[in-house]
Amino acid sequence: MTGTMEQEGKRSRSGFGRWIRSRQGQQLLIIVAFMIIPLTLLIVFTYFPFGEMVKFSFYKMKYATPIDKRKFVGWQNYIDVFRRDDCFGALKLSLYYMVGALIQLVLALYMATILSFKVKGGNFFKGLMFFPFLINGIAIGFIFKFFYTRGFVFDTILAWCGFNPENLPYWLKDQAVNNWSLVATSVWRYFGQNMVLFIGAIMSVDAELYEAAELDGANKWQIFKAIILPSIKTIVTLNIILSITGSLSAFEQPYVITNGANGTGTYFVIMNQIAHTSQKVGLACAMAVVLLVIIFACTLLQKLFFKYVFRDAESEDESYKAKKARLKAEKAAAKAQKQKGVQA
Amino acid sequence: MSTMDQTKIKKPHKKYTPGGIAWIVIEYASLLFFGFWAIVPVFSCVVTAFKNADEYKSTSVMALPQNWLNFSNFAKAFTTANMGRAFLNSFIVMICVLVVSVIVGTQLAYVLTRFKFPGNQIIRNMYLLASLLPSVAMQVTVYKIMSSFHFVNHLYGYIIMSCGTDVISIYIFIQFMENISTSLDESAIIDGANYWQIYWKILLPLLKPAVVTACILKGVGVYNEYYCANLYLQDKNLHTIATSLYTFVGPMGSQYNLICAGVIISFLPALIVFLLCQKQIYSGMTQGAVKG
Known part of the structure; x- marks a missing residue:
């Protein structure tokens, strides 16, 4: 790309040609050349659709409706979102997923604490628990339809444990349990990934701290409370907040396992049906916009939370911070030395 | 990141206190328990994939297949x-x-x-x-x-x-x-x-x-x-x-x-x-x- 530009520069011996070959001109050239594709993609597939979404939310229309036949309905779609039982009511299901997400976090933290220290077969268990994250959504749907079918896997295992198979509910049909079944699937799928994150965070804590604590006779719980939790609290809090927005937009499990039947339709499952099955594009857009506003609000709160809560909390464990800073400085110095060696 | 992998935290195995032993038992019990639930859905799937139609209908879903080399389902699914x-x-x-x-x-x-x-x-x-x-x-x-x-x-x-x-x-x-x-x-x-x-x-x-x-x-x-x-x-x-x-x-x-x-x-x-x-x-x- 730069080659043709240079040729152009040679041909025109004007001021522009000289400027384009100067440092500044080159800089501008490379900035434009390197950003044009990603920015075009970003605008075409993210911001333009976003604008369209806001616009469509004020119209009554289908995908195929020509522009002049669209009917402007003002705020009607938004009013419908809050009025219709199937729309806003579906957000209540998010509570199930929030509870599930919290259980998942606690479980992930617990397993991460175990697996960060030496245990037999630790890597094997880590892989076992992480692997579900790599299975595609539709396969998960089939696996769990099979798992929960009456008299199949889950019932068989419960029968081994002494439950009477006759008394067990239909896991995906019975409205008392089916949302919990789906939430369990979500936990099954994502908890390993959460755990790997936490293991990464725990491992990045200076190992000497653990050794010192053990020499001092601290037990596992004390170590967890005094060293592990404070040093990974940022990532834990971040995950708690992410799990809230994640629960609001829960989609995959109900979509692939029950397709929203029997009262399992979360907000996005309903939105998907309204958009692509009943083709009420305006209403679906209004639904999307409402949820996006909620998600933005949550993210904003998160930013504020981090800004004010963690600034105060960080001063408490000054000594730990100071130690970390010292180690970091040492490492940087070592690295610099190494680099010098390479260059020389 | 690479430095992180090397520093696997070492746990000195020096003395076993009652609390320490109890913790080890809990540790492995939870590993086995959650490991079991992590693998069961996939395992049942693997077991079933090796069964022929009659076997699938007549046996329990968790029963092992008679023939672990029965790849006919895979071939059929693939086509x-x-x-x-x-x-x-x-x-x-x-x-x-x-x-x-x-x-x-x-x-x-x-x-x-x-x-x-x-x-x-x-x-x-x-x-x-x-x-x-x-x-x-x-x-x-x-x-x-x-x-x-x-x-x-x-x-x-x-x-x-x-x-x-x-x-x-x-x-x-x-x-x-x-x-x-x-x-x-x-x-x-x-x-x-x-x-x-x-x-x-x-x-x-x-x-x-x-x-x-x-x-x-x-x-x-x-x-x-x-x-x-x-x-x-x-x-x-x-x-x-x-x-x-x-x-x-x-x-x-x-x-x-x-x-x-x-x-x-x-x-x-x-x-x-x-x-x-x-x-x-x-x-x-x-x-x-x-x-x-």
Whole structure:
């Protein structure tokens, strides 16, 4: 790309040609050349659709409706979102997923604490628990339809444990349990990934701290409370907040396992049906916009939370911070030395 | 990240207190318990995939198959769902998306981290904001755009769209690029290199670990993506691996021995890649998460 530009520069011996070959001109050239594709993609597939979404939310229309036949309905779609039982009511299901997400976090933290220290077969268990994250959504749907079918896997295992198979509910049909079944699937799928994150965070804590604590006779719980939790609290809090927005937009499990039947339709499952099955594009857009506003609000709160809560909390464990800073400085110095060696 | 892997925390096994022993028992009990639940759904699937139709109907779902070498279900699932074609499609999509994402992403990261210009921070914030928009919600209107471009039911349309919705790898590149000292660029400029040469000959080779990480994360995402693939690639010949499983919905809805075989075929490549590069995947997950 730069080659043709240079040729152009040679041909025109004007001021522009000289400027384009100067440092500044080159800089501008490379900035434009390197950003044009990603920015075009970003605008075409993210911001333009976003604008369209806001616009469509004020119209009554289908995908195929020509522009002049669209009917402007003002705020009607938004009013419908809050009025219709199937729309806003579906957000209540998010509570199930929030509870599930919290259980998942606690479980992930617990397993991460175990697996960060030496245990037999630790890597094997880590892989076992992480692997579900790599299975595609539709396969998960089939696996769990099979798992929960009456008299199949889950019932068989419960029968081994002494439950009477006759008394067990239909896991995906019975409205008392089916949302919990789906939430369990979500936990099954994502908890390993959460755990790997936490293991990464725990491992990045200076190992000497653990050794010192053990020499001092601290037990596992004390170590967890005094060293592990404070040093990974940022990532834990971040995950708690992410799990809230994640629960609001829960989609995959109900979509692939029950397709929203029997009262399992979360907000996005309903939105998907309204958009692509009943083709009420305006209403679906209004639904999307409402949820996006909620998600933005949550993210904003998160930013504020981090800004004010963690600034105060960080001063408490000054000594730990100071130690970390010292180690970091040492490492940087070592690295610099190494680099010098390479260059020389 | 590499230093992190080496410092596996050592636990001195010196003396066993009653509390310590109790903890060890609890530790292994929970590992076995959660390990069991992690593996059971997949295990039952594997067991069922090796059973023939009669065996599947007559035995308990958790009973082991009589013949562990009965691959007929796999063969049948592979042909009914046209998975050969689906593998090819998935492969094409993945290669194209990865190549474009890496080139475009590293270039963007280079420009954003190395040059100060008005709008730099705005562009970064635009990407941050884009990462908040849930993809499912966006498809309501992206679908409209895709059809007006005549991108629906074309592999290239799906590929272009997948390249456009790439935020995490850009974050990884920016983060990594910021850790590469600018003195490297400066000395190259003194030696007479132009910006393209700095990017192509100096920074891109140094970015290799970040490229591997981004490729793994993005690759897993693209390989498993099914919602957009289902929306935009409805033609039977355009199914990707994930959507080819949809063939089993409907007429074959209850032949789980066949379905399970299909499911296993679909995640086998992911399993192999996972076994081969566990370390990169783990560290990739960790890096991808601390983007904020």
